[in-house]
Amino acid sequence: MFGMAKQKELVGLDIGSSSIKAVELKRTKQGYELVSYGMKRLEQDTVVDGAIMNAPEVADGISKLFDEQKIKTKNVATAVSGHSVIVKRITLPSMTEEELYSRINDEASQHIPFDIADVNLSYQLLEAMDTQMDVLLVAVKKDKILNHTNVLAQAGKTPAVVDIDAFSLQNCFEVNYDPDPGQTIALLNVGASVMSINIVRAGIPLFTRDVSVGGNQYTDALQKELDLGFEDAERLKMGGSVTGVSEEQKANILRSVSDILILEIQKTFDFFRATASGENIQRIFLAGGTARVPGLMDLLREEFAMPVEELYPFRRVVINPGRHNEDEIRELAPRLAIAVGLALRSFDTP
Secondary structure (H helix, E strand, C coil), X not given: CCCCCCCCCCEEEEECCCEEEEEEEXXXXXXXXXXXXXXXXXXXXXXXXXXXXXXXXXXXXHHHHHHHCCCCCCEEEEEECCCCEEEEEXXXXXXXXXXXHHHHHHHHHCCCCCCHHHEEEEEEEEEECCCEEEEEEEEEEHHHHHHHHHHHHHCCCEEEEEEEHHHHHHHHHHHHHCCCCCCEEEEEEECCCCEEEEEEECCEEEEEEEECCCHHHXXXXXXXXXXXXXXXXXXXXXXXXXXXXXXXXXXXXXXHHHHHHHHHHHHHHHHHHHHCCCCCCCEEEEXXXXXXXXCHHHHHHHHHCCCEEECCCCCCEECCCCCCCHHHHHHHHHHHHHHHHHHHHHHCCC
């Protein structure tokens, strides 16, 4: 199962819109084991749509999180998401790797809505047929990456890997679930301000999209409709109760926002089906802090008539009960999926 490649020590660090999450793993004879994990909440508008607005606060949050969890490792793997990230699958005529390398910028410029000089470009050959080949293009605006790496430097950390949320989630899923290569699966990470959708089969991302909807919309709607403060609205969103608010009122507002999310998922699925002839999604896995909004999972099952389950990022990770509280980990689990996917980058073969 494991190559004998030397392990690079990395901490998976997910800088989200509502919190920073860190996960550190190690490899043992039993497989992967959890070394440390933690989460630090961020004030509203510190990170908006995946962009860090208040760098000193985020840097301070990272430093405190590492201190509190006694994380000594300085190297981190982090991820970006949102409008500055473009993932495209393109088909090109067959060519050698050298030819592809020299032509990729010209090809990419036809598919990416930014100036090629302003992006960091990465690509991967997915499939080679007789006369053509499928290539996955990933472009991220340079200023988006700098936005993250500068904050990490301020916090005294070294960014060894910058990934994208959708691929980190896929990494976490594949290690934990060992999926059937014949199944097409939709992986959804619903964060506070961005929902990442990645449709995958046999380890290949078939279609990836980030949508600017998420948990903040539930909080905003509850605040507006019920004239509540932020904390009370957050409590309701996560299934708690607030004096003077009936279950019915709460359920109706949550449902109206869930409908917006479901519409975006439906549009994504429809677009995917239209571009990938004959592909059918068979399962949905849900992660992110918004995965547990009351009623969302049931609505997804109802709307898409397929199995929907919460992705558990520690399914194949040993949790030592002497060191960690498993109940607390289960409580935080959906929020930690991206950080686990990033921490697994320690074990990539070089």
